[in-house]
Amino acid sequence: MATTASGNNIQAPIFPGSGEFLMNISIGTPAVPMSAILDTGSDLIWTQCMPCTNARTVASTCIAMETSPPLKGSWHKTLLLFEDSGSGPVSIPNIGFGCGVNNQGTGFGQGSGLVGLGRGPLSLVSQLGLGKFSYCLTSISENKTSNVLFGALADLNYSTSGASHRTPLVQNPFQPSFYYVSLEGITIGETLLPMPKSTMKLKEDGSGGMIIDSGTTLTYLQEEAFRALKMEFKSQMKLRVSESSDTIGLDLCFDLPTEDLSEIAVPKLKLHFEGMDLELPPENYMISDPSMGVVCLAMAASSRMSILGNIQQQNLLVLHDLEKETVSFIPTQCDQL
Incomplete structure (x- = not known):
């Protein structure tokens, strides 16, 4: 059973892919699980949506979102579910995300989309209204997990002693x-x-x-x-x-x-x-x-x-x-x- 949260006290597992780092989330009701690239250089949260004209791999997730008539891209609001690594799944309602049906490019061998953490108004950070967040990337050559930490959890592991960081x-x-x-x-x-x-x-x-x-x-x-x-x-x-x-x-x-x-x-x-x-x-x-x-x-x-x-x-x-x-x-x- 997922608990509902404001986003100010969430941690979520992240893991290395093929040159990128990913996090597991679920979108919609019922929840559709997917892996998405953690991206501070992007504003958008988006995923591949049906009919997924250029789905990158067999492993990629295709979300079924109805648009009439079918659009090359569309915007939706739905429930976002985090596989919280501290207290179990956490759900956040009314998170906006984009749908892409004709997706091309490299870097999506394992991820079905992006979780944008940039400064723009559509990013996850902005939609959650966060004042701080942090992440810790493990070695890209090892199959180990770490966390992205939002809100109050972001600086719990930060020590102010020693040299300036x-x-x-x-x-x-x-x-x-x-x-x-x-x-x-x-x-x-x-x-x-x-x-x-x-x-x-x-x-x-x-x-x-x-x-x-x-x-x-x-x-x-x-x-x-x-x-x-x-x-x-x-x-x-x-x-x-x-x-x-x-x-x-x-x-x-x-x-x-x-x-x-x-x-x-x-x-x-x-x-x-x-x-x-x-x-x-x-x-x-x-x-x-x-x-x-x-x-x-x-x-x-x-x-x-x-x-x-x-x-x-x-x-x-x-x-x-x-x-x-x-x-x-x-x-x-x-x-x-």
């Missing part, structure tokens, strides 16, 4: 739905990359800047910054640059002498945000593929905004405090949260 959120009037942060520099090993603080700063015309996106796999850096990072990595890694980078689809790969990444000397990577430094463990920026015999940098260049992707957010409690307009990155063993 908090940086201000930045508003972009041209892209108001995204969670922007100020990345001021990057250190590789002991070398601060030679670029001005303004390189990845949000511009007056709304271009540039960096957003936090749980729905994007890799981290993307502004082209000038990525060129500097790539050059410094090449100089500090004691491995031969692989010729297989184009085949794998990543920009910088090295020939792998061993299957164990821990045995490889990988230079430290530290991100300098406004008010805090975030040093990432190697598994948050290096991907090994023993079958191809390579280890690759899990970053790429962007001609537009920079994006902090989910690989870089593994085993961090990422706390969005929308009342204080801050985001915190707290190193956490997420499967034990």
Whole structure:
């Protein structure tokens, strides 16, 4: 029996997919279970609806929602059911969600839709009227679960002791739905990359800047910054640059002498945000593929905004405090949260 909640005291399990993280929800009455991608870079909650012209996989869920005449997309309000990992199922009435019948694109191998957690009015965060939420992403290569935490539960696991883990959120009037942060520099090993603080700063015309996106796999850096990072990595890694980078689809790969990444000397990577430094463990920026015999940098260049992707957010409690307009990155063993 599901209990009804306001959304201010909910936790829900999340688990890794194929480059994305998913949560199990149910929509409608009677409830139809589905897995949906957890996406801070999106506003909408949506799923595939009948007749599902381009359902991505056999495992994808198709919701039967009547629209007359049939529409390419439609908007509905219904009951949303969370598989709450604390006290059992929790239902929330009158949650708006979108229906798509002709869905195309990659990333939906396991998910039938999205749960948008962005700033926009149609996101789950906005519909629940939340002042804060947090999530903790387990290793994308392991089949372990963690939680997304809403409202009062969001910062229960946050400790204010020690070094600062908090940086201000930045508003972009041209892209108001995204969670922007100020990345001021990057250190590789002991070398601060030679670029001005303004390189990845949000511009007056709304271009540039960096957003936090749980729905994007890799981290993307502004082209000038990525060129500097790539050059410094090449100089500090004691491995031969692989010729297989184009085949794998990543920009910088090295020939792998061993299957164990821990045995490889990988230079430290530290991100300098406004008010805090975030040093990432190697598994948050290096991907090994023993079958191809390579280890690759899990970053790429962007001609537009920079994006902090989910690989870089593994085993961090990422706390969005929308009342204080801050985001915190707290190193956490997420499967034990």
